[in-house]
Amino acid sequence: MRSLAEYERSLCPLCGLPRSICQDPKAELTLHAETSVCWATAHMQQAMKRWTDANGRDNPAANALTAHLTC
Incomplete structure (x- = not known):
């Protein structure tokens, strides 16, 4: 449970990606x-x-x- 909570805290609340990826200034270009x-x-x-x-x-x-929905 603690590991899951820690993982969820590492995610961006807007896009769901890890903050280390989406909030890196280099991400703007990649x-x-x-x-x-x-x-x-x-x-x-x-x-x-x-x-x-x-x-x-x-x-x-x-x-x-x-x-x-119905098909």
């Missing part, structure tokens, strides 16, 4: 990022927005929405 779309998340967010638009943002259930 790290590269790419973007992509998680279509599953996009569809689930759209479904939750449709529900919120139909039922109101002030509806207490709006803060407890979940979504699932």
